[in-house]
Amino acid sequence: MSVERKQVLVFRALPEDLLARIAAQHEVVVADPRRPEQQGRFRDALATAQGLIGSSVKLGAAELAGAGRLEVISSISVGVDNYDLALLKRRGIRLCHTPGVLTETTADTVFALVMACSRRLVELSSLVREGRWTRHIGEELFGWDVHGKTLGILGFGRIGQAVARRAALGFGMPVLYHDPFEVALPELVGRARRANLDEVLSSADIVACTLPLTGETRGLMDQRAFAAMKPGAVFVNGSRGAIVQEAALLAALDSGHLRAAGLDVFAVEPLPPDSPLRCHPKVTALPHVGSATHETRRAMAELATHNLLRALAGERPAAAFDLSGIAD
Numbered sequence: 001m002s003v004e005r006k007q008v009l010v011f012r013a014l015p016e017d018l019l020a021r022i023a024a025q026h027e028v029v030v031a032d033p034r035r036p037e038q039q040g041r042f043r044d045a046l047a048t049a050q051g052l053i054g055s056s057v058k059l060g061a062a063e064l065a066g067a068g069r070l071e072v073i074s075s076i077s078v079g080v081d082n083y084d085l086a087l088l089k090r091r092g093i094r095l096c097h098t099p100g101v102l103t104e105t106t107a108d109t110v111f112a113l114v115m116a117c118s119r120r121l122v123e124l125s126s127l128v129r130e131g132r133w134t135r136h137i138g139e140e141l142f143g144w145d146v147h148g149k150t151l152g153i154l155g156f157g158r159i160g161q162a163v164a165r166r167a168a169l170g171f172g173m174p175v176l177y178h179d180p181f182e183v184a185l186p187e188l189v190g191r192a193r194r195a196n197l198d199e200v201l202s203s204a205d206i207v208a209c210t211l212p213l214t215g216e217t218r219g220l221m222d223q224r225a226f227a228a229m230k231p232g233a234v235f236v237n238g239s240r241g242a243i244v245q246e247a248a249l250l251a252a253l254d255s256g257h258l259r260a261a262g263l264d265v266f267a268v269e270p271l272p273p274d275s276p277l278r279c280h281p282k283v284t285a286l287p288h289v290g291s292a293t294h295e296t297r298r299a300m301a302e303l304a305t306h307n308l309l310r311a312l313a314g315e316r317p318a319a320a321f322d323l324s325g326i327a328d
């Protein structure tokens with residue numbers, strides 16, 4: 001039986017073998033719209049594309065207006081905030097993503113930021129690197145213990161739970177989490193408890209955000225939320241920058257209310273050169289690398305390729321994003 005060859009637009013670099021797997025079944029155009037010289041090719045290919053695969057590009061109503069034949073978007077990400085979900089639902093476009101395969105790596109990144117902020121690792125490392133380690137360090141450079149501190153987790157999905165396991169089982173940290181759902185994990189019985197947002201913010205020594213970006217979470221960490229955190233607490237964000245009102249975070253750091261912040265994500269990425277967060281002495285900033293290891297990025301690309309090919313064939317992909325609950 002001959003299977004229809006469809007038009008696929010790959011908008012982010014894929015490993016050669018995966019590209020070849022797609023090209024064996026479909027007509028492929030590779031064009032990354034973040035590169036000015038490829039924008040024309042991207043626009044042309046979008047007009048006839050039936051399948052898209054890639055990540056880190058906003059594809060809302062304006063961008064998809066000319067994509068009249070689109071059937072499937074396979075995102076190489078777990079987050080789906082780059083897409084207009086209501087529009088995809090209305091137009092019957094299938095959305096797939098890559099949950100699960102990046103959980104542990106992203107939780108490692110979040111926990112690395114918890115450690116880096118509390119023990120001042122980046123600041124102390126630059127002391128050595130820059131030749132400023134000229135005498136034994138004193139109290140003014142001491143860190144803050146992580147073990148025994150209470151960790152508050154905003155969002156208790158797969159990544160939040162993996163962070164909780166690291167904290168509770170590895171570092172003896174009691175965990176409070178804020179999530180619409182109670183999650184019963186046998187290994188965390190007596191170690192992690194669900195609480196409302198105010199209780200998490202006001203009781204935790206360290207607050208880590210692993211929430212998805214939605215209409216409800218956008219701007220959630222505002223001036224009131226930072227003021228509700230314990231004096232001297234640490235804030236870490238490993239999910240999406242737009243959940244945080246950055247001016248409010250800066251004010252909380254500058255006033256001395258917060259000890260430090262660890263940020264892997266920002267409202268605008270890459271972080272603009274003039275952002276006060278870039279060189280802030282209390283901020284440990286990473287360039288959105290939550291899932292950026294060789295193994296995990298490979299696993300994400302494989303899952304996204306599988307999702308794309310299955311969905312284009314009218315079969316059930318391993319990880320379709322459920323649009324049924326999205327309001328029209």
Ligand code: DGY
Pocket residue numbers: 055056076077078079080102239290291
């Ligand atoms: C994800 O998978 O959502 C990562 O944050 C990359 O965007």
